[in-house]
Amino acid sequence: MELEKFMYDNRIVRQFAYATVLWGIVGMLVGLLIAFQIYIPALNFGFEFTTFGRLRPLHTNAVIFAFVGNGIFTGIYYSLQRLLKARMYSDVLSRFHFWGWQIIIVCAAVTLVSGITSGKEYAELEWPIDILIAGIWVVFGWNMMATIIKRRVKHLYVAIWFYIATFVTVAVLHIVNSMELPWSLLKSYPVYAGVQDALVQWWYGHNAVAFFLTTPYLGLMYYFVPKAANRPIYSYKLSIVHFWALIFLYIWAGPHHLLYSSLPDWAQSLGTVFSIMLIAPSWGGMINGLLTLRGAWDRVRENPVLKFMVVAITAYGMSTFEGPMLSLKSVNAISHFTDWTIGHVHIGAMGWNGFLTFGMLYYLIPKLFNTKLYSTKLANIHFWVGTLGILFYAIPMYWAGFTEASMWKQFTPQGTLLYPNFLEIVTQILPMYYIRSFGGVLFFAGIFIMLYNLVKTVKAGTFVPDEAAEAPALPKAQVKEGWHRMLEGSPIRFMIFAIIAILIGGLVEIVPTYLIKSNIPTLASVKPYTPLELQGRDIYIKEGCYNCHSQMIRPFRSETERYGEYSKAGEFVYDHPFQWGSKRTGPDLAREGVKTGRNYKPNSWHYKHFMNPQQLNAQSIMPPYPWLAVKEIDTASTGARINAMTTLGVPYPQGYAALANKDLSSQASLIAYGLKGDGIEVGRNKQVIALIAYIQRLGTDITLQNK
Amino acid sequence: MKIISSLFEEIAGIQTFPIISMFIFLTFFAGILVYAARLDNGLSEQMRHLPLEGDENQINDND
Numbered sequence: 001m002e003l004e005k006f007m008y009d010n011r012i013v014r015q016f017a018y019a020t021v022l023w024g025i026v027g028m029l030v031g032l033l034i035a036f037q038i039y040i041p042a043l044n045f046g047f048e049f050t051t052f053g054r055l056r057p058l059h060t061n062a063v064i065f066a067f068v069g070n071g072i073f074t075g076i077y078y079s080l081q082r083l084l085k086a087r088m089y090s091d092v093l094s095r096f097h098f099w100g101w102q103i104i105i106v107c108a109a110v111t112l113v114s115g116i117t118s119g120k121e122y123a124e125l126e127w128p129i130d131i132l133i134a135g136i137w138v139v140f141g142w143n144m145m146a147t148i149i150k151r152r153v154k155h156l157y158v159a160i161w162f163y164i165a166t167f168v169t170v171a172v173l174h175i176v177n178s179m180e181l182p183w184s185l186l187k188s189y190p191v192y193a194g195v196q197d198a199l200v201q202w203w204y205g206h207n208a209v210a211f212f213l214t215t216p217y218l219g220l221m222y223y224f225v226p227k228a229a230n231r232p233i234y235s236y237k238l239s240i241v242h243f244w245a246l247i248f249l250y251i252w253a254g255p256h257h258l259l260y261s262s263l264p265d266w267a268q269s270l271g272t273v274f275s276i277m278l279i280a281p282s283w284g285g286m287i288n289g290l291l292t293l294r295g296a297w298d299r300v301r302e303n304p305v306l307k308f309m310v311v312a313i314t315a316y317g318m319s320t321f322e323g324p325m326l327s328l329k330s331v332n333a334i335s336h337f338t339d340w341t342i343g344h345v346h347i348g349a350m351g352w353n354g355f356l357t358f359g360m361l362y363y364l365i366p367k368l369f370n371t372k373l374y375s376t377k378l379a380n381i382h383f384w385v386g387t388l389g390i391l392f393y394a395i396p397m398y399w400a401g402f403t404e405a406s407m408w409k410q411f412t413p414q415g416t417l418l419y420p421n422f423l424e425i426v427t428q429i430l431p432m433y434y435i436r437s438f439g440g441v442l443f444f445a446g447i448f449i450m451l452y453n454l455v456k457t458v459k460a461g462t463f464v465p466d467e468a469a470e471a472p473a474l475p476k477a478q479v480k481e482g483w484h485r486m487l488e489g490s491p492i493r494f495m496i497f498a499i500i501a502i503l504i505g506g507l508v509e510i511v512p513t514y515l516i517k518s519n520i521p522t523l524a525s526v527k528p529y530t531p532l533e534l535q536g537r538d539i540y541i542k543e544g545c546y547n548c549h550s551q552m553i554r555p556f557r558s559e560t561e562r563y564g565e566y567s568k569a570g571e572f573v574y575d576h577p578f579q580w581g582s583k584r585t586g587p588d589l590a591r592e593g594v595k596t597g598r599n600y601k602p603n604s605w606h607y608k609h610f611m612n613p614q615q616l617n618a619q620s621i622m623p624p625y626p627w628l629a630v631k632e633i634d635t636a637s638t639g640a641r642i643n644a645m646t647t648l649g650v651p652y653p654q655g656y657a658a659l660a661n662k663d664l665s666s667q668a669s670l671i672a673y674g675l676k677g678d679g680i681e682v683g684r685n686k687q688v689i690a691l692i693a694y695i696q697r698l699g700t701d702i703t704l705q706n707k
Numbered sequence: 708m709k710i711i712s713s714l715f716e717e718i719a720g721i722q723t724f725p726i727i728s729m730f731i732f733l734t735f736f737a738g739i740l741v742y743a744a745r746l747d748n749g750l751s752e753q754m755r756h757l758p759l760e761g762d763e764n765q766i767n768d769n770d
């Protein structure tokens with residue numbers, strides 16, 4: 001058969017590879033800064049753009065979507081062309097995808113530090129950027145699917161199945177979770193509220209881990225591990241079972257992030273059962289990856305690329321065993337809201353994603369520049385520094401998690417909390433934070449060792465922008481064969497099957513939330529936020545308070561003793577978005593405003609605390625928010641906010657938007673007047689007044705008397 | 708326009724949802740297992756080697 005000559009596009013691979021390193025450095029630098037901020041509040045610099053609450057979303061988004069995102073595209077653009085024996089369908093689409101993605105990252109960075117956020121973890125970007133992401137994602141998918149269609153290889157290798165599943169699922173997740181109603185050029189409210197918002201958000205959040213951090217990287221593993229080891233993958237049959245089981249099961253597991261919350265029990269149980277079952281397909285992938293190296297372990301000893309990949313796959317195996325364990329209710333009761341979760345996700349992010357990316361870059365860059373890696377020794381040093389970094393990061397976080405949980409839950413023989421002061425517990429875990437930041441420094445230093453090594457490699461070689469290749473054209477005739485081979489022969493059919501597999505789980509979880517009666521609160525005492533409280537709530541979201549404070553009291557005695565009555569689903573019906581949080585670096589705030597509660601503080605305390613937390617508690621690690629007493633409430637937008645909420649079903653009286661600022665002013669005057677009585681002079685139009693109003697509202701809808 | 712803003716309440720027959728879910732998955736999983744078990748070994752070998760095709764290096768898969 002006649003061979004067709006063609007060129008692989010290496011330029012796009014190089015662009016994404018460089019972007020991966022650049023954003024890796026940025027994302028990890030911000031991570032390092034917040035790791036220090038958490039025990040040195042002065043490092044927040046008293047500056048709104050550099051506070052923990054804004055930088056933590058920047059860190060997570062930068063690492064997930066910028067570092068790992070560009071890593072995914074680097075690997076896909078390299079492997080896809082070679083597995084299909086075809087150049088990418090369109091160089092223009094490739095470039096459009098690259099620059100579009102980088103523009104999204106820059107927009108994300110600028111908006112997040114400016115406090116323009118949706119307040120939903122890992123989905124913080126606001127509606128204009130959400131639309132941009134959807135558009136660029138379609139460009140990526142279009143280019144990929146069109147390349148698959150014009151391929152010269154009959155069947156699709158397992159790596160490509162994972163790429164297709166990634167494309168379709170991320171599209172579905174992003175669109176469903178980003179349903180929001182804009183009320184200004186840059187701000188919106190999610191259409192979902194409270195429990196429903198939480199369910200959709202964690203269905204998204206968990207599957208962002210699954211289909212952004214896991215499936216594309218499994219695809220990369222299936223390509224780069226055999227290439228680096230020069231051995232075929234261990235088992236094709238195992239890859240079929242593990243692929244379909246994995247994408248089918250993953251989508252159900254989201255509710256395990258909401259155990260013991262106000263989510264209905266059936267949904268919690270569903271999440272737990274499917275999470276446990278996930279061990280099997282996850283370990284199927286790990287086994288397939290590791291056993292590919294059977295008989296070749298001597299090469300692992302010598303080859304840093306394989307070393308990085310082996311540790312990456314091992315970290316994947318650890319995380320995917322730990323994840324299901326954390327979804328057991330009894331374990332989750334201990335781990336949730338603690339630093340254990342932070343340790344868990346960093347084994348995945350640093351070990352699985354980080355190390356697989358490093359291994360891939362050490363493999364790719366010399367190939368793209370037609371040379372050898374500048375220094376194997378330096379790559380080995382990076383490997384050990386990085387591995388130590390992971391250990392110094394994760395072990396203290398597990399230790400901190402156990403410490404927090406045990407101190408939160410400990411009672412005296414008389415039945416009172418042994419550590420009623422939350423800050424006492426925070427102080428206990430500070431040494432763990434010190435060690436964690438040392439781990440971060442090591443990991444970060446490793447990146448620079450890699451950067452030096454790669455720059456030297458690039459300088460020593462000659463870039464091959466268009467790599468010549470040849471292959472026979474794809475024959476038209478199809479012989480009768482099994483259904484999976486037929487699917488592999490038809491990428492569109494394969495894509496549709498993948499969509500069906502992920503939609504079943506999504507539909508079973510999400511549809512019930514639409515079947516219920518809407519707009520009828522079961523708790524008659526739950527009222528919409530006043531205009532001032534709504535403004536305050538939006539400031540709470542803007543400052544990223546949810547990054548350190550939860551608003552979800554679980555039904556444990558240790559929590560009801562500490563915080564008050566446990567949270568009910570009906571309390572959150574007007575919360576667009578929900579603000580339950582996922583970590584308690586500071587105490588839960590769900591009942592902060594209950595005057596008879598253990599945690600109630602007067603307005604003057606809150607004011608002083610926002611201005612200078614260390615003045616009230618020398619050991620506090622909360623950053624100061626002095627600008628809240630300087631900046632004014634954006635009253636021009638009150639009407640738009642109320643109108644948007646009304647559209648979303650919040651029962652404000654008709655025409656209330658026009659009157660809202662009057663109510664806002666009177667409530668603000670009362671608070672400002674009260675503060676004046678305590679010797680605090682602050683204008684009633686300042687943001688701190690709105691935030692205090694919101695904080696004092698928290699948890700007051702129901703009390704023990706009227707529940 | 709009213710967009711849904713709602714609460715979980717009693718949903719009729721909600722207890723069957725997890726059971727249906729489990730049934731769908733197990734059926735699907737059993738199907739995949741049977742298919743993989745019956746798959747032709749020759750095809751399987753060919754698929755395993757796909758990424759290594761075109762490599763100049765000798766593939767050593769005998770040990």
